[in-house]
Each structure stands twice: as structure tokens, then as C-alpha cells.
Amino acid sequence: MIAPPDLGPRPEIGEWSPRDDFDRVFNAHFAEIHRYIARRLDVNAADDLAADTFLAAFRDRDRFDAARGGVRPWLYGIATNILARHRRSEVRRWRALSRSGTDERVESHESVVATKIAAGQVTGRLAGALAGLAKRDRDVVLLVALAELTHAEVAAALGIPYGTVASRLNRARKQLRRALGDVNPLKEAHDG
């Protein structure tokens, strides 16, 4: 995964904030927020919803509280709230992906057919499991997996206690592991 852009100093040592320079916030984070939304919905929806996220953030920038977390969790929290309005579309997407194992809307440049089949099997099962997760558990696991937020950052993004993040993540991981069943890339990866 591409590393998130450098955020500068952390809040406790004087992180620049949306109140001071929203242009910089936009430059640093638009692409990653767009990517997060596109991976959960699709690129076309991300074009609009990423812009909506930044507009909502801009309107609320005076309420940004660095003490409650950094800029990234704040933006991912807004994006996740906006995604909540499209929960049905997201579940449809995961279900479709679980059937095909590949995203037909994304051009694939992979050339090794065998790899595609194996990868497609894993993707399909994971997507099916995601479709079956409760939304609150799915939000947590995707914020950790796609946005690479820490548990504390997920807690800040969603406004939930740290312990709740851990329990939701634990529940989601169990379901993902169960869905993988006989396709066991976890073991293969460790072995290989």
C-alpha cells in the first residue's frame, strides 16, 4: 500500500490544522480519501463523495479538535459518515465482487491466469464476508485495512471508545477468517 503523505508534526507538538490552512489539507489528503471511497463504492461515486467530504470538512473546520485526533482520522470519519448514506450500494458491490471475484469496473493488467484465479477466490470470499458484516464492524475493519488507521485513530474517526474498536475488529476478523475456509492464504503466506 502506498504510504499516506507526511502529515508533519503530530497534534501534540503543533500539527497544522484545517483552521489554518485548508488548502494544504486538501492537497495532502484528497487523493487518499478519494481512493478510500472508490475502494468501498466505485470511482464515479468517489469523484462526488470525496468532494462532498472536503466540503463538509471545510464547513466544519472550526470544530476540528486536534486533541481528539489528527487530520486524517477526522477526514476519514467524515468520509465514513458520508459513505453510510450509500450502505446499500456498498453491500451490493461486495456481493457482486463475491460472485465474480474481480471488479469488472477496474481494468486488470495481471497476466498470470492462475494467479488471477487464486486471487479472485480470496477476493470473492473476503468480499462476501464484508457484505455480511454489520456496518459498524465493516467500518472499523476497512478503516484499519484500507486507511491504515491505528485503533486510537479509528476511535477518533468514528467517535467510539478504544475498547469498542478492538472488539469490533476482533469480531470482523473472525468472520473474515471463517469466510476464507479451505482457501487458506494466511497459512500459505506464513509457510511460503
Add this chain to the structure above:
Amino acid sequence: MDEITLLESSLPDAPPPAPEVVARARARLAAHEVRRRPRHTWALIIGAATATAAVVTAAALAATLLAHAPAPVSTPVSASASPTPRSGTRLLLELADRVERLPVETGAYWRTRTLSREPLPMGPASARYLIASTLDMREWAPAKPGAHSVQEIRSTGYEPLTSRDERIWREQGSPKQWKVPAGCTPPKPSVCEQTITGGGRTPPGFMFGVSAKGLILDHSVSSFTLADLAALPADPALLRKRLAGYHAAQVKRGIKALSKDSFEEFLVEAVPDMLGLPVRPAVRATLLRMYAELPGGVAVRETVDSLGRSALAVDLRDNELRETTQLEFGGHDVPVTHETLLDSLTGRRIGARYLTVRVEDGFPKGTALIDNTVSEVGWTDERPVLPPGCHLKGNGVCH
């Protein structure tokens, strides 16, 4: 490899946003900022004009190309009103009656030009004066779907705002540099001011766009095409129903929260926004009547704007839906009131400004801390002037 890593590596990735998507998002922010609270407009707008290479062409034109933006006539605002101005919501209703009879206009482009100023106080406490830079933004939205829209952004350098300010500035030796507050940014978070030099001008920036559907550039109320706007009903009940639909769409997208008063709060912003869009005179008349009937009432008075044009100033001072606003002025936050300016002839929105409500830093009550003046608005058959050597291609890129 655990489930989380596997999830990240197995789920389909997404391509980065296209340059035009980034530019469009920036433009939405910029448009919002200019209209609402352009407190930090400069970085945002200039960034919008220069950051996205594929869509935005910042053309370094010769300084002589930058025509002087019209200068404000005076401050404070209250001093420039006519001797016997009338007031009351009936002025809005009378304007609506006049506007309703105006002919429907058309043209090749819907053109607007907005001049934004945020004066800054300078000099010792005993002899303060105001300086300001003018952000000059022109927008051309084509009537023909698929043709290019053009946004052109220029910025003048800082200079004394009025003749009074210029006199005091000269008495203090005509300084060419000033220190102004700035956002604290790394790597030196303690540095919260910057030095600005008078007279410098930034090169103009151009942003081009193509919309197959004919979407207009202003998305503050909804993503309208010109055809959508032309088809808006003038019937009050039907128009209100349409506005409720736009509000519901904003709630669905998470932009607006849903609350008991949220639709009325939406109208407070949406109605003046709609008065700045290319809607038919009959629709404008309905919007003006809707404005007059906002719950809590509005204060309306005759005035002149910073270009000396006759206008109606509408503010929500006594309206229960109006939020109290504070703006930074001279290093501290001061309470301000907001007013929208409507053209006395056409009913179109021709400006918005934030005014002090008391004497601040030696400047009288009514001093405009933010002045957005729409100096041109309407249909035209003129074509936008592109940067020298620019040939627009179908994808909105200037070659």
C-alpha cells in the same frame, strides 16, 4: 500475513482521481469559500488556479494585462448609503413585482465577475489605515453543453483601500511592506505572520472545464445544468418543493444535518445563492418573495454597494436562524453581521459583505471586513479571452 493485510492486498484498488476531478473539487471549495466566509480565501483560490497542471494553466501574462479592478468608493458602508434610504421587507416585495415583468434573457455564456476584498488594519493605534488586495474571479459558463467553461482568477497586490487610507499611509512614509497574520505552518509552527509587499500581483490562473450535460460551475445548492435552471417552476409551492428536494439531496450526501429547522436554515443560504444563478425573472421574483417570508424575518434597506450601484441590503440580524459570526480583524476576533446585496433593478445577487457591528480598532461600525462584489452578472454573447497561445482541446486542456 493476517486478515487485515490480506484484505488490503486482495480488494480491488482504485486509480488516483483524475485531474479534472481534483480541479472540480477545488472549485467547489473555492466557490463555497468566496460566497460564505472568505477568511482564508487566498491560498485556496490561488491554489485552485495553479495546482492541477493537466486542467489548470497558469499563464504568466505581462503585468499590463491585469486591468485594475474597480475600486471601492468608501468605507464604512453606512456612510455611503443614500440620504433618505427606505427600509422594510416591502422593498423586497416591490422588487419582486418589478423583476417579474422583466424579459427572459439568453446568450452564449452566463458570465460573472466577483471581486473579493478582505481589508487588513495597519499602522500605529493612533493612525490606523486599511490595506487590501483584490481577488478578481471571472467565470464563463457556456449555454451550449459540451463547450468549455472558463474560470479566470487574478489577484492585485496590497494597497491602501480608500483615498483616506492612502492619505494616512503617505503620512507614515508610504511603507511598501507590512506584516500580516498567517496560518502557523510547519516546519516553524511558531511563525504565525508573514510579510507582504505592496503592489505585487500574482499571474492570472485559468481553469477550464467541459461538461457534456452543461453543468454550471456553482454547485452550492445543487449540480444544476442550465436546462435544469431554465425549467425551474415559478409557482411558489412547486419551487419550494424543488428546493426541498435539493435540501434532501444535501442531507443524503451528508453535507447537511437533518434537524427540525434544517430546511429553513438551508433556505437562508440557498435563496440568495439561487438569486445569483441564471434563473428566469419569474423564478427570481418567487425567490425574492420567499426571501421576504423567511421565518424570523429579514431586515431590508436601500443602499449602494462598493461600486456605487443602487442595491437592497438584506440581512438576517433579527432572524432566529441567523448564526452569530466572528471574523479576525487586527489579530483578534470581532463580531460581524452579514448582508446580501441585491440589484435594485434585476433582483440578482450582486454582493455579500460582513460588517462590523461596533467601532473596532478605530474603524467605525459598518466597516466591511469582507466585501464580495459581483461586478458583472448576466448573459453575454462575448467569448472568454484565453491566455495568449492557448488552444483549448476537447478534454479541457489548454495546449
